[in-house]
Amino acid sequence: MIGFHAEEWSRRLTVTTPEHVELRFETAGIGSRTGAQIIDLLLLLLINIGFALFGMLIVELLPEGAAAEWTEQWMVSVMIIMFTLLNFGYFLIGEYVTGGRTVGKRVMGIRVIQDNGRPISFLASAIRNLLRIVDMLPAMYFVGALFSFLHPNDKRLGDIAAGTVVVYEQGGERRKRKRIDKMLLKWRPMLPDFTLEAWERERINGDEWALLSGFAERLPYMTEQRAEKIAQGIIELLAPKLGLMEPWVEALEAAKLPPQTSSLPRRGDPKKKPISITWTLRIYELARPDWEWQASIGSTAESP
Numbered sequence: 001m002i003g004f005h006a007e008e009w010s011r012r013l014t015v016t017t018p019e020h021v022e023l024r025f026e027t028a029g030i031g032s033r034t035g036a037q038i039i040d041l042l043l044l045l046l047i048n049i050g051f052a053l054f055g056m057l058i059v060e061l062l063p064e065g066a067a068a069e070w071t072e073q074w075m076v077s078v079m080i081i082m083f084t085l086l087n088f089g090y091f092l093i094g095e096y097v098t099g100g101r102t103v104g105k106r107v108m109g110i111r112v113i114q115d116n117g118r119p120i121s122f123l124a125s126a127i128r129n130l131l132r133i134v135d136m137l138p139a140m141y142f143v144g145a146l147f148s149f150l151h152p153n154d155k156r157l158g159d160i161a162a163g164t165v166v167v168y169e170q171g172g173e174r175r176k177r178k179r180i181d182k183m184l185l186k187w188r189p190m191l192p193d194f195t196l197e198a199w200e201r202e203r204i205n206g207d208e209w210a211l212l213s214g215f216a217e218r219l220p221y222m223t224e225q226r227a228e229k230i231a232q233g234i235i236e237l238l239a240p241k242l243g244l245m246e247p248w249v250e251a252l253e254a255a256k257l258p259p260q261t262s263s264l265p266r267r268g269d270p271k272k273k274p275i276s277i278t279w280t281l282r283i284y285e286l287a288r289p290d291w292e293w294q295a296s297i298g299s300t301a302e303s304p
Contacts, residue, residue: 012210013153013165015117023117025167027154028110030145030221031179033166037141039104044090048083055079088129096125105166109175115163128158149221180216184285190274191282194247201287203241209291211237212284219281224274231276238283251275 013025059075094102100112100120112120112128135144135156144156153165168176204212211234219227239248255275 013167015115025113025117025165028108028166028168029154029217030148031217032108032110032168032176033148033154034141034145036102036104036108036110039107040090040102041104043103044087047086047090051082051086052079091129091132092125095120095129096122100164109169110166111169112159112164112166115165120164124162124164128162128164131158131161134158176217179220183216183220184281187278187281190278191285192247192251192279194244194282196242196283196286198290200242201290204238204283204287208238209287212280212287213291215280216284219277224277228274228276231274231280234280235276235283242283244279244283248279251279 013027015023015025055075091102095105095112098106101110105111112125114120114124132144135141135147135158137143141156144158147156147160148154151160155165159165215227215230215234222230235244235248239245252275
């Protein structure tokens with residue numbers, strides 16, 4: 001059986017202020033952060049192209065001669081400096097001035113805050129964006145994505161050094177639910193048709209729901225082999241509590257796979273039904289309305 005730590009999957013961040021007020025956030029995952037990064041980079045690309053065309057136009061309009069050659073060299077140097085400042089300053093100033101929301105983050109409904117729940121400071125923004133160079137290595141933000149995937153609060157290296165974290169805003173939570181809905185729609189034809197009574201669903205505690213919801217959100221970004229191994233561990237944890245052990249074993253036998261290797265793909269098994277994933281998603285689908293209702297009641301109670 002695979003061991004789990006619920007806090008690694010919950011994406012919940014609770015901060016206690018000096019006034020002893022608890023602030024609750026949900027950290028943004030790779031999908032939302034990648035979407036925001038793509039939007040920001042595309043915007044920067046358009047700005048860079050426009051700036052380069054403007055500089056080339058000025059150079060073309062210069063009269064010929066020795067002075068023009070010197071001016072052209074000077075313009076190239078200025079443009080290199082401006083490109084550097086623009087691409088670094090966009091994230092640095094953009095996050096600091098707008099309260100941690102660049103254009104891409106605003107579109108995706110996420111923002112950067114400090115670990116203490118306060119808006120990002122100039123120093124913190126400078127540190128996290130200086131280390132963006134390291135997070136980009138060796139290409140396509142590989143280091144940053146790796147740190148974000150493995151860190152319990154989805155932090156990249158720059159966030160760890162700066163003491164910052166990227167969280168969902170209220171609108172971002174709605175977008176996340178829509179993404180999960182689309183994912184469930186894709187998997188629904190393969191989901192088993194078992195049901196759970198209300199008293200059975202009540203056996204799922206907060207940590208176990210964190211496992212289920214974290215798995216559902218991260219599923220699109222995992223390989224099927226990795227997802228099956230994690231899902232098998234969740235099923236082995238929940239099936240005895242929910243009275244599903246017998247149908248689970250029957251499903252394994254029907255799939256002609258021994259329980260101990262049910263999640264491991266075998267060469268030569270074309271289109272093997274990912275049984276552990278489908279069972280985990282079915283439990284998530286059944287438990288989701290109850291937990292979303294509890295979350296809505298909690299948010300209403302906390303509202304002034």
